[in-house]
Amino acid sequence: QKEVEQNSGPLSVPEGAIASLNCTYSDRGSQSFFWYRQYSGKSPELIMSIYSNGDKEDGRFTAQLNKASQYVSLLIRDSQPSDSATYLCAVTPGTYKYIFGTGTRLKVLA
Amino acid sequence: GAVVSQHPSRVICKSGTSVKIECRSLDFQATTMFWYRQFPKKSLMLMATSNEGSKATYEQGVEKDKFLINHASLTLSTLTVTSAHPEDSSFYICSARDETKRKNEQFFGPGTRLTVL
Numbered sequence: 001q002k003e004v005e006q007n008s009g010p011l012s013v014p015e016g017a018i019a020s021l022n023c024t025y026s027d028r029g030s031q032s033f034f035w036y037r038q039y040s041g042k043s044p045e046l047i048m049s050i051y052s053n054g055d056k057e058d059g060r061f062t063a064q065l066n067k068a069s070q071y072v073s074l075l076i077r078d079s080q081p082s083d084s085a086t087y088l089c090a091v092t093p094g095t096y097k098y099i100f101g102t103g104t105r106l107k108v109l110a
Numbered sequence: 111g112a113v114v115s116q117h118p119s120r121v122i123c124k125s126g127t128s129v130k131i132e133c134r135s136l137d138f139q140a141t142t143m144f145w146y147r148q149f150p151k152k153s154l155m156l157m158a159t160s161n162e163g164s165k166a167t168y169e170q171g172v173e174k175d176k177f178l179i180n181h182a183s184l185t186l187s188t189l190t191v192t193s194a195h196p197e198d199s200s201f202y203i204c205s206a207r208d209e210t211k212r213k214n215e216q217f218f219g220p221g222t223r224l225t226v227l
Contacts, residue, residue, distance in 0.1 A: 032214040043203045043221040044154070051213065088153065092214050096142065096207060102153045 004091050006101035014109050019076040021104050023089030026070070033065055033072045034090040037083075038103065044088055048074065079108045113137050114206050116219030123194055124227055130190045131222045133204030139184035140206035144216060145177070148201045160187040160204075194226040 003026045013019045021035075032051055036044035048063040050056045050072065056063045062075040072091075076083055089101040113136040123129050133143055143160040158179050159167040166179035176198075178190040187206075191198055201223050205216040 034215065036218075043218040046215060046217065049213070049215050090216075096214050097144075097156060097159065098216060100153045 004089055004099045004101040006087075006089055006104045008102055009105040010107050011104055012107045012109055013079050015079060015081060017079050019079045019083065019106055019108070021074040021076075021087050021089075021106065022071060023073065023091075023101050024071045025089075025091045025093075025099070027091070027093035027099075028067075028070065029094040030067075030070075030091045031094060032092040033063070034098070035061075035063060035072075035074045036088040036090060038086045038088055040085075047087075076106075079106075081108045081110045084108045112208055112211075112215075112217040114204065114217050114219040116204055116222055118222060119220060120223045120225075122225045122227065125195055126193055128190055128192045129194055129224060130188055131202055131204075131224075133187045133189070133206070133219050135185045135206045135208070135217075138206075138208040138211070140187075141184060141209060143181060143187040143204055143206045145179060145187075145189050146203045146205070148203060148221075154203065157189075162187075191224065194224070196226045199224055199226045 005024050035048045037047050038044045050063040050065045060077045064073045086103040086105050088103045090098040115134045117132045141162045145157045146154040148154050157172045160179050160181040162181045168174045181187040203221040205218045
């Protein structure tokens with residue numbers, strides 16, 4: 001069974017700190033990896049996509065992919081209270097369908 | 111770019127009635143759209159993949175006769191919840207892929223909150 005796992009949290013970090021969110025997946029054939037942010041009562045919003053090993057940076061966000069270890073992470077630098085949300089990891093295991101993790105709830109404390 | 115709209119945003123209906131939800135890609139064409147449902151504090155559950163011009167592909171355990179999907183154009187997919195019951199109350203979200211530009215990225219509509227009384 002193809003799985004994507006995340007720590008449900010909540011992960012609490014002080015304002016201005018780095019938040020580190022992790023995701024592991026079971027299918028070695030996975031091709032594409034995504035991080036979505038979801039505020040309570042809203043739909044997911046795409047933050048980052050990553051397809052090859054290494055780091056990808058976009059503003060305060062950095063996605064890291066390690067296919068050998070089957071994990072993908074998201075770093076949020078200079079965390080702000082507005083970053084408080086649930087972060088969903090999604091993986092495409094060889095097809096275009098997503099397998100979602102259960103999400104990590106992030107709380108940034110002012 | 112890559113905007114997906116959904117209508118209605120919220121609907122309350124009586125048990126036994128049918129509800130139609132529309133999903134539109136506003137600035138791109140989408141041959142493939144997806145329908146998800148989400149229960150409170152849970153992750154998204156894929157219900158079906160909507161394919162333009164052909165039948166939808168339903169995930170295991172999803173009743174295709176209850177959740178009717180029509181993808182009649184490259185910018186519109188509809189989900190009809192037939193004979194709705196209180197257990198169908200949920201947050202329904204659609205997404206779409208822009209296959210000409212983005213590699214496997216899905217863009218989500220704002221969701222429809224369905225309450226069945």
